[in-house]
Amino acid sequence: MGKKVLIVDDTAFMRMTLRNVLEKNGYEIVGEAEDGVQAVEQYSLVNPDLVTMDITMPNMDGITAIKKIMEIDPVAKVVVVSAMGQKALVIEALNSGAKDFIVKPFQPDRIVEALQKVGG
Amino acid sequence: MDAIVKNKNDAETQIVAFKLEEEEFAINIHHVREVLKMTQVTPLPQSAYFIEGVINLRGEVMPVIDLRKRFELDVGERGEDTRIIIVEIQENKVGLIVDSVTEVLRLSSTEIQPPPSKIAGTRTDFIKGVGKIDDRLLIILDMDKILTTEEVISMEEITLSEQEKIGTQT
Amino acid sequence: MEEYRDLFLAEAQEYLQDMTSSLLSMEKNTDDEQLTEMFRAAHSLKGMAGTMGYGLIADVTHEMESLLDQLRTGKVTIDTGFVNMLFEAVDLVQLLVENLDRQDDFHSEAVAVLEKLRDWQARPLQEKSAASADASPKQDRRLPEEKTPAQLDWKSAINEFEKELLKDALSKGERIYHVYVRLLHGSLLKSVRSYMVLRAVEKQGEVIKSVPSLQALDEENFGWEFSLLVTGSLEPGALKKSIENIAEIESASVTPVELDSLPESRVAEPYSGKKPEKTATSSLETQTPSLPGRRVEKTVRVETAKLDGLVNLVGELIINRTRVIDLGKETDDEQLVTSLEQLQRITTELQSAVMTLRMVPIKQVFDRFPRMIRDLSLEKNKEVELLISGEETELDRTIVNQMGDPLVHLLRNAVDHGLEDAEERIKKGKNPVGKIFLEAHHEGSHVVVSVRDDGRGMDPQAIKERALMKKIISEQEAEKMSDEEALHLIFRGGFSTSEKITDVSGRGVGMDVVKTSIEALNGTVEIKNYPGKGSRFTLRFPLTLAIIRALMVKCGKEIYAIPIEAIRENLFVEPQEIKTIRQGKVITLREEVLPLYSLQESLGMGSFQEQEIYSVVIIQTGEERAGFIVDDLLGQQEVVIKSLGNYVNDIKGIAGATVLGDGRVTLILDVASLLDDGRVNLGKKSVNC
Numbered sequence: 001m002g003k004k005v006l007i008v009d010d011t012a013f014m015r016m017t018l019r020n021v022l023e024k025n026g027y028e029i030v031g032e033a034e035d036g037v038q039a040v041e042q043y044s045l046v047n048p049d050l051v052t053m054d055i056t057m058p059n060m061d062g063i064t065a066i067k068k069i070m071e072i073d074p075v076a077k078v079v080v081v082s083a084m085g086q087k088a089l090v091i092e093a094l095n096s097g098a099k100d101f102i103v104k105p106f107q108p109d110r111i112v113e114a115l116q117k118v119g120g
Numbered sequence: 121m122d123a124i125v126k127n128k129n130d131a132e133t134q135i136v137a138f139k140l141e142e143e144e145f146a147i148n149i150h151h152v153r154e155v156l157k158m159t160q161v162t163p164l165p166q167s168a169y170f171i172e173g174v175i176n177l178r179g180e181v182m183p184v185i186d187l188r189k190r191f192e193l194d195v196g197e198r199g200e201d202t203r204i205i206i207v208e209i210q211e212n213k214v215g216l217i218v219d220s221v222t223e224v225l226r227l228s229s230t231e232i233q234p235p236p237s238k239i240a241g242t243r244t245d246f247i248k249g250v251g252k253i254d255d256r257l258l259i260i261l262d263m264d265k266i267l268t269t270e271e272v273i274s275m276e277e278i279t280l281s282e283q284e285k286i287g288t289q290t
Numbered sequence: 291m292e293e294y295r296d297l298f299l300a301e302a303q304e305y306l307q308d309m310t311s312s313l314l315s316m317e318k319n320t321d322d323e324q325l326t327e328m329f330r331a332a333h334s335l336k337g338m339a340g341t342m343g344y345g346l347i348a349d350v351t352h353e354m355e356s357l358l359d360q361l362r363t364g365k366v367t368i369d370t371g372f373v374n375m376l377f378e379a380v381d382l383v384q385l386l387v388e389n390l391d392r393q394d395d396f397h398s399e400a401v402a403v404l405e406k407l408r409d410w411q412a413r414p415l416q417e418k419s420a421a422s423a424d425a426s427p428k429q430d431r432r433l434p435e436e437k438t439p440a441q442l443d444w445k446s447a448i449n450e451f452e453k454e455l456l457k458d459a460l461s462k463g464e465r466i467y468h469v470y471v472r473l474l475h476g477s478l479l480k481s482v483r484s485y486m487v488l489r490a491v492e493k494q495g496e497v498i499k500s501v502p503s504l505q506a507l508d509e510e511n512f513g514w515e516f517s518l519l520v521t522g523s524l525e526p527g528a529l530k531k532s533i534e535n536i537a538e539i540e541s542a543s544v545t546p547v548e549l550d551s552l553p554e555s556r557v558a559e560p561y562s563g564k565k566p567e568k569t570a571t572s573s574l575e576t577q578t579p580s581l582p583g584r585r586v587e588k589t590v591r592v593e594t595a596k597l598d599g600l601v602n603l604v605g606e607l608i609i610n611r612t613r614v615i616d617l618g619k620e621t622d623d624e625q626l627v628t629s630l631e632q633l634q635r636i637t638t639e640l641q642s643a644v645m646t647l648r649m650v651p652i653k654q655v656f657d658r659f660p661r662m663i664r665d666l667s668l669e670k671n672k673e674v675e676l677l678i679s680g681e682e683t684e685l686d687r688t689i690v691n692q693m694g695d696p697l698v699h700l701l702r703n704a705v706d707h708g709l710e711d712a713e714e715r716i717k718k719g720k721n722p723v724g725k726i727f728l729e730a731h732h733e734g735s736h737v738v739v740s741v742r743d744d745g746r747g748m749d750p751q752a753i754k755e756r757a758l759m760k761k762i763i764s765e766q767e768a769e770k771m772s773d774e775e776a777l778h779l780i781f782r783g784g785f786s787t788s789e790k791i792t793d794v795s796g797r798g799v800g801m802d803v804v805k806t807s808i809e810a811l812n813g814t815v816e817i818k819n820y821p822g823k824g825s826r827f828t829l830r831f832p833l834t835l836a837i838i839r840a841l842m843v844k845c846g847k848e849i850y851a852i853p854i855e856a857i858r859e860n861l862f863v864e865p866q867e868i869k870t871i872r873q874g875k876v877i878t879l880r881e882e883v884l885p886l887y888s889l890q891e892s893l894g895m896g897s898f899q900e901q902e903i904y905s906v907v908i909i910q911t912g913e914e915r916a917g918f919i920v921d922d923l924l925g926q927q928e929v930v931i932k933s934l935g936n937y938v939n940d941i942k943g944i945a946g947a948t949v950l951g952d953g954r955v956t957l958i959l960d961v962a963s964l965l966d967d968g969r970v971n972l973g974k975k976s977v978n979c
Binding site: 017079082086087090091094100101102103104105106107108110113114117118 | 297298336337338340341342474476478479481482485486489535536537538
Binding site for chain 3: 160162163164165166167171173174175176179180181182183211212213214267
């Protein structure tokens, strides 16, 4: 059984891309969330092994969502999927508990590598 | 004004009626953006004879045409009633100087007759139709054609053709 | 998808440009930096194309990347054939990027290029081993580790103070370690990667020194590797593992260092007592905003339409400001007057700030020329060196976008007609390599761009003959024509459309088009000829198009605006100074005879009126000069250029209109066409005495 992943991103295109890549590499997608609020809700519901987290999203941004998730589960493994040029935000996300990050537009092998390094 | 109340059937055309000399003309309201009082016009050198110049409409520079000149009439006095009708045709905004704007009317399809058939010496291609309300006659102009040709159009030609039309009918 | 597409397009163009420049310099001399740059560009483009699903682009860039990798490892060598092939690949990718919706149309081209790229890779490999010949797109993103840690010269960079810190650490029983980190090629946000590494390191020790500096790491001024000098009692294996567990870290090594092995510092820096560099984490943290959502990006992409909207609004604001200020002049209210002055100052600043938003460096056009000249020189078999300077000069985006074509034509001409071939140059005692200088600089409110070559120069006699042959001028005209005037004949319609269309300068576009397109940008062009030594074309453009300075002149009842850049001078002329030559009026100004026209007459707004003294404005476009009589000069003013609309465009002599402070419309004169027109009307051109 592959690791369970929750995909958080406000664009359907990105969610789809991530799902394709991860499923091809043996991950099981247990949920998708369009914003931070949904991400936090889903996290406690589906209890994933890994989370991919977009930063800029409506309603609740990724950084706030990471903080909330870390409150629920201090050992949560969140990998930030950021857009280019979001240096400060990525650093803040890392300081908020994210384990690693990759930059969009990403190469499939890079996201897989990041997830492997973070959570096996 | 009774005409508006009476004719509420579906095939109505809304028009803006205006005067040049003693003739009454009209333009489909669809083309009309607004009506202004006469304002300062900057002459435009080396342009067509009927182009009066350009005006400033809230920062936008817009050419204006003197319809009297366009129809080969003497340029009359501009007075209190003189108006500039801003029309938009094929994405170009142009002002038309007229003696006065009389009213906005709705005409039912029965009140509009097609342009008179071509008779030698008359010009009907600039006319969309003739509106007839009681004993008033409104010549509905085809602004598209009038603005896109540089040809001389004389008022007599237009009105003559219209009178012939009326003549043949009665 | 759409939002990524725009980003993709913009970045793909940047990467393509990077690849082109790298290739050009690699051709001259292969250095690792260029190679890395090119590699990075190909790699990034591949990644982006892959994400976006543009398979052909991904395939081609993948093969380019593999080939470049082989170059790095010395498996292939660089020569013109190699560079040409890579250019072919760059061109194809350019084509694919420009036609994202029609990828399939280019399938066969792509296959051909892919085959070439693969053949090249296979060539040297056959001689060696076939082991790593696999070039399938899914494999091997990483580079072989050919660079050793020693290549980062961290040892000699250690200063006295850092040495003290190291000694201090040793005295506390700690050890010194050299941590060397390699990132995967094409990693993005490298600064944050290095931040993660520093964070991991600082859990166990203290970072004394970083090569490149911490600042360079933070600003992403480094390649794919960096070194840290760390003190502490740490577990090398565990640290290596924790660093390598960070995404996109290719490898890390942690090796103990003996203090003795460090060289004496060359530059003895005085011991200041202060810590020179704070430790890494804190230095980065100071830049980390505490509020979520705040951004520190240096640039923002804005749609040009929004920008233009803003510029228009500011134009409106300026018009209204002038109106308000005029009204203010009628009052004695001091507070109002002071506020209005304030308003004037702020709006002027706002205007110039907004105008700079439209400014872009001229580099954007210049960048494509080195490649073009290279191809031309190969094609024409002439050795050419293009020397560019002033590419950072900024001017209005619209002008930058539109000046490309005229410049292309001038450069092509320089290669085709200006420069001699090597044989001829040697005979003349010149360097066999021809030089073309492309230069840009600011000059007041203008940008001057010049194209100069050190070729044979122009032959006025030959130009005259050609103009005669083409029936552009008559025999009589040719006789009277000065050499300088003859040079300008090349701008006449029909002059340069040659019957044999050479691939270089032909293409059916003549120099007349060059002149027209320059003038359409309110620009001018001048020619300087140095027979036997070359020629120079100097183009002059206004910095911006939307707002210009103009001289307001009164003429009859009307006021007209004349763009300042077209005005040479204003003067008063007495009736007896005006002479008549062949029905035309002329005046003599500093021994130069200039035609004199009445502006009112030229515009067809009235006829010449005798006066006791005439106000004359001397107007110049290019080399053409003439005087225009006006009724009065009203002073200079900034005006916002407005179009007359489609219904009455293309009126001779009128470039547009502007709205004055009092709301009335004033026409802006098109000086170039007035000068032409004046000539046509009077059936003659300026006369030499």
